[in-house]
Amino acid sequence: MSDLPRTDFVWQDGSFTPWADAKLHIMTHALHYGSSVFEGIRFYETPEGPAIFRLKDHVTRFYDSCRIYRMNPSVTPEELFDACIDVVRRNGITSGYLRPLAFRGVGALGLNPVASPVRTLVVAWPWGRYLGSDALEKGVDVCVSTWTRPAPNTHPTLAKAGGNYINSCLMKMEALENGYSDAIALGAGGTVSEGSGQNIFLVRDGVLVTPELDGTMLEGITRHTILDLARRLEIPIRAGTVPRETLYTADEMFFTGTASEVTPIRSVDRIPVGSGKPGPITRRLQEAYMELVEGRGEDPKGWLEVVRDMPTSKTSTA
Ligand SMILES: Cc1ncc(COP(=O)(O)O)c(C=O)c1O
Structure with a gap:
């Protein structure tokens, strides 16, 4: 059973790519050695529009993970933050899951990963309850x-x-x-x-x-x-x-x-x-x-990042 998501666009190293064209070479270092770091972030429909929960904290943890593994993404935390918002908006998804990922790409295949450039991508898709609907x-x-x-x-x-x-x-x-x-x-x-x-x-x-x-x-x-x-x-x-x-x-x-x-x-x-x-x-x-x-209560810490200027919405997990 496959629950592979499909959306219109993914974000890769600064630009959007159609879903079907988002491909990697088989010599990608991360494929062989697991040399990637990632985040899992949810966004929900709120009265203000789709809102990403604790995006700043997820971006911070992402870059902390990169530091631990001596990975230097070419995108800055600010660019990744904006990319997450853009991916939601560009795909017109009103609630779902965001997956930023940094990985060692194609360069060398030894255990010294530094010759394999770090690439960064962000994917978003609608996603329901992880452990089942009830x-x-x-x-x-x-x-x-x-x-x-x-x-x-x-x-x-x-x-x-x-x-x-x-x-x-x-x-x-x-x-x-x-x-x-x-x-x-x-x-x-x-x-x-x-x-x-x-x-x-x-x-x-x-x-x-x-x-x-x-x-x-x-x-x-x-x-x-x-x-x-x-x-x-x-x-x-x-x-x-x-x-x-x-x-x-x-x-x-x-x-x-x-x-x-x-x-x-x-x-x-x-x-x-x-x-x-x-x-x-x-x-x-x-x-x-x-x-x-879901933006129904108070948000005293400013944890909801509302995605403004959404196109007419196409998909939702609701
Ligand atoms: C191993 C593990 N522990 C804990 C968590 C919960 O982390 P968070 O609340 O940041 O999603 C996750 C989820 O990503 C996880 O993969």
């Missing part, structure tokens, strides 16, 4: 993966690098094969790290708990948003070590991620989380998050 409402069943996340100082997990995601693919395939929607990974030390493409939160006795940044996970922008919303809602927070067994005793649990948004988890390894239904703190945070990204 995942936000009903929650998902997950397992603890037999695969662990990379140990600190192996693959730098604060960099959102293409190569990191072969680990995520192993987790995701195993989970699906075994009848789960997704997986939770432990870190190298055996405590809870994150999902295959999401951060994780637990609730126990009214306290919101999430693993601290320990060099095994991505610092999610949605994670940061949820911590900010929890503070605003005066929900007590603890970021720290999360032993695996607390997954089986939590009252509530949910994934956070740009793609997954705030997805309740209703069971782990077939053990129900709490009552097996999304709990009240999960619901409050999920509602606050959706209100924020």
Whole structure:
């Protein structure tokens, strides 16, 4: 089953290319060694028009990932920021997903990547719920993966690098094969790290708990948003070590991620989380998050970047 998106134009190194012409040579370094970094950004229909959520923060993380991998894109952060807006506008998409990507192109094929020039592209497409159409409402069943996340100082997990995601693919395939929607990974030390493409939160006795940044996970922008919303809602927070067994005793649990948004988890390894239904703190945070990204609530931090001058809209995930 293919869910490959198709839109009119992609942006490559400063100009637009029709979708069908966006091709790469087979000797592209990133294809052989995973030498790419990327972002995943959502934009939503709001009363002001399509708005990209936390675009500035995603661009910052993108360039941080590049620095970690000694990649110097020829486009500046300001140009990439504008490119993201332009791709949405040019394709006339009112809600969906944006994928900026920098990768080592064609140059040399040894392990020294510097002879392979860094190329940058941005693609946008309409995209619905990542974990299924009723995942936000009903929650998902997950397992603890037999695969662990990379140990600190192996693959730098604060960099959102293409190569990191072969680990995520192993987790995701195993989970699906075994009848789960997704997986939770432990870190190298055996405590809870994150999902295959999401951060994780637990609730126990009214306290919101999430693993601290320990060099095994991505610092999610949605994670940061949820911590900010929890503070605003005066929900007590603890970021720290999360032993695996607390997954089986939590009252509530949910994934956070740009793609997954705030997805309740209703069971782990077939053990129900709490009552097996999304709990009240999960619901409050999920509602606050959706209100924020859809421009229905306040945006005190200026996190919504409205795309002005849209053509007549053609596509939407709604
Ligand atoms: C491995 C991993 N962890 C966490 C996240 C959540 O990050 P964010 O909230 O910035 O999308 C993602 C999503 O990109 C991810 O791929």
